[in-house]
Amino acid sequence: MAEGDSNGSSKPTVTPYREALDALSSLITKRSRADKSNYGDRFDVLFDYLKILELEEAISEMKIIHVAGTKGKGSTCTFTESILRNCGFRTGLFTSPHLIDVRERFRLDGMDICEEKFLAYFWWCYDRLKEKCTEDIPMPTYFRFLALLAFKIFSAEQVDVVILEVGLGGKFDATNVVQKPIICGVSSLGYDHMEILGNTLAQIAGEKAGIFKDGIPAFTVPQPDEAMNVLEQKASELNVHLQVVEPLDAKLLNGLKLRLEGEHQYLNAGLAIALSFTWLQRTGHHEFTHMEKASSLPEQFIKGLTTASLQGRAQIVTDQYINAESYGDLVFYLDGAHSPESMEMCARWFSLAIKEDSQKTTFNYPPQNNSESTIGLVQEHHDGRYGKSSMQILLFNCMSVRDPQLLLPRLMKACASHGVYFKKALFVPNSSVYYKVGSHALPPTDSQVDLSWQFALQKAWENLIQSNKGGEVKHAVAVCEEGKEDTKMSGKTCENSAVFPSLPFAIKWLRESVHRNRSVQYQVLVTGSLHLVGDVLRLVKK
Numbered sequence: 001m002a003e004g005d006s007n008g009s010s011k012p013t014v015t016p017y018r019e020a021l022d023a024l025s026s027l028i029t030k031r032s033r034a035d036k037s038n039y040g041d042r043f044d045v046l047f048d049y050l051k052i053l054e055l056e057e058a059i060s061e062m063k064i065i066h067v068a069g070t071k072g073k074g075s076t077c078t079f080t081e082s083i084l085r086n087c088g089f090r091t092g093l094f095t096s097p098h099l100i101d102v103r104e105r106f107r108l109d110g111m112d113i114c115e116e117k118f119l120a121y122f123w124w125c126y127d128r129l130k131e132k133c134t135e136d137i138p139m140p141t142y143f144r145f146l147a148l149l150a151f152k153i154f155s156a157e158q159v160d161v162v163i164l165e166v167g168l169g170g171k172f173d174a175t176n177v178v179q180k181p182i183i184c185g186v187s188s189l190g191y192d193h194m195e196i197l198g199n200t201l202a203q204i205a206g207e208k209a210g211i212f213k214d215g216i217p218a219f220t221v222p223q224p225d226e227a228m229n230v231l232e233q234k235a236s237e238l239n240v241h242l243q244v245v246e247p248l249d250a251k252l253l254n255g256l257k258l259r260l261e262g263e264h265q266y267l268n269a270g271l272a273i274a275l276s277f278t279w280l281q282r283t284g285h286h287e288f289t290h291m292e293k294a295s296s297l298p299e300q301f302i303k304g305l306t307t308a309s310l311q312g313r314a315q316i317v318t319d320q321y322i323n324a325e326s327y328g329d330l331v332f333y334l335d336g337a338h339s340p341e342s343m344e345m346c347a348r349w350f351s352l353a354i355k356e357d358s359q360k361t362t363f364n365y366p367p368q369n370n371s372e373s374t375i376g377l378v379q380e381h382h383d384g385r386y387g388k389s390s391m392q393i394l395l396f397n398c399m400s401v402r403d404p405q406l407l408l409p410r411l412m413k414a415c416a417s418h419g420v421y422f423k424k425a426l427f428v429p430n431s432s433v434y435y436k437v438g439s440h441a442l443p444p445t446d447s448q449v450d451l452s453w454q455f456a457l458q459k460a461w462e463n464l465i466q467s468n469k470g471g472e473v474k475h476a477v478a479v480c481e482e483g484k485e486d487t488k489m490s491g492k493t494c495e496n497s498a499v500f501p502s503l504p505f506a507i508k509w510l511r512e513s514v515h516r517n518r519s520v521q522y523q524v525l526v527t528g529s530l531h532l533v534g535d536v537l538r539l540v541k542k
């Protein structure tokens with residue numbers, strides 16, 4: 001990373017990279033993303049930008065795979081990129097959002113674009129647009145600029161295949177300037193961004209089908225009828241051969257596992273395989289496609305699927321800023337799940353991952369003490385790290401449009417069914433605004449921060465614990481006293497939960513707890529919001 005520090009308190013130095021990020025931030029419009037009024041606003045102007053940047057011909061020659069959907073777009077694109085790279089092609093991948101650094105959105109041959117190239121292409125586009133834009137053709141907005149930049153990068157780098165994830169919807173998305181992709185994909189459809197895309201699954205599906213192009217084949221995964229009917233109708237209007245692919249059969253991976261975890265990834269992988277095969281076929285690379293109908297996958301496909309990775313999805317990171325003597329005692333398990341279904345997937349992954357980790361370390365370092373201590377609701381798992389026990393902590397936030405009554409019980413129940421209980425749940429507000437591009441600028445923490453949402457989450461959590469307590473658990477659950485200030489750094493602390501006014505305070509509390517309890521390894525599940533996940537990564541990963 002170009003700048004930024006671990007606690008966000010010092011002033012960042014102005015580096016060339018920082019300057020570019022500031023210029024990029026200037027394109028963020030005041031109107032929120034969840035605002036219908038600028039959705040699809042003057043789509044035509046995108047073609048003016050392409051003229052200014054001399055990209056029209058380059059785009060028409062690109063061999064593009066275009067993917068829309070409500071969930072699984074990024075994963076599908078990541079699998080597809082990895083498969084085709086392992087088949088020997090030079091790849092360009094454009095995804096969204098990013099977690100830490102905007103360069104994550106642009107991958108060349110599977111790697112985030114380097115700063116040097118990013119800066120060169122960034123200013124090439126930005127300066128030209130600044131010079132040529134007028135009152136009638138204003139500077140592109142943030143996401144549009146990023147999509148234009150992606151086209152510039154991929155054309156200049158002469159990649160063999162371009163994989164594009166739609167930003168929002170399909171029809172009016174900036175990526176939809178593509179007229180003739182090689183193949184289109186639609187991942188799982190569901191309810192999200194209804195304020196912009198419409199309230200029914202049919203309306204949402206109609207927007208996503210906006211990426212279909214005359215005569216260009218498309219693939220999708222099994223969808224609810226309401227969505228599928230619309231996809232089929234749009235496909236037939238445009239002479240699109242639409243095929244539905246089944247989830248990948250895990251047996252085809254020869255005993256290996258998908259690198260992206262969770263059952264839904266088999267759906268995304270199935271779609272990625274179909275997109276890759278068809279891309280190979282339609283671009284004349286028949287050396288791989290003879291296996292399409294076979295009962296096994298080409299080894300390049302298996303390698304691609306089992307090595308593809310995406311930040312913030314089932315990711316495990318050890319705190320890298322903690323003192324050397326405590327290194328390894330604070331581990332973050334991060335997943336950006338924020339819907340009830342994905343919350344359950346995430347809980348299952350966490351529960352299994354901490355067990356796997358403990359088995360691994362137990363194998364290396366047999367625990368000195370085999371007794372499991374149970375503190376009230378909390379079971380401390382022995383993980384054998386030099387005889388240490390482990391403790392599970394939840395670090396959570398979600399946007400206030402989500403319903404914690406749907407998310408938190410699913411999470412708690414799924415963990416409990418695997419014998420995993422959280423010693424404490426920490427609630428914090430997000431540090432970054434939605435489109436934040438930099439990696440510093442954590443907001444000042446003062447008494448002005450509105451924590452009412454975090455207190456509501458805390459209350460929901462405490463209620464859940466109370467209602468699960470039943471007769472058999474003796475230990476008394478601390479009842480929070482409204483407004484009670486614990487210390488300056490934690491707004492309100494109860495035995496089972498705490499609200500912190502900002503993430504750095506929560507991390508500080510965790511590090512201090514680790515120092516105080518030298519015999520315990522802290523395993524922190526971070527979930528509920530991809531932005532929270534990104535913020536945590538910024539503070540704990542070098």
Ligand SMILES: Nc1ncnc2c1ncn2[C@@H]1O[C@H](COP(=O)(O)OP(=O)(O)OP(=O)(O)O)[C@@H](O)[C@H]1O
Nearest residue numbers: 070071072073074075096097188264267313337342
């Ligand atoms: N096919 C799927 N069905 C349901 N949930 C999924 C599916 N694929 C992924 N998810 C969930 O959605 C989260 C985001 O996955 P991914 O980044 O692949 O989707 P996306 O469509 O790119 O999302 P975004 O809208 O954030 O760009 C994952 O962490 C997982 O919890």
Ligand SMILES: [Mg+2]
Nearest residue numbers: 070071167192
């Ligand atoms: Mg989305």
Ligand SMILES: [Mg+2]
Nearest residue numbers: 073074096097
């Ligand atoms: Mg995405």
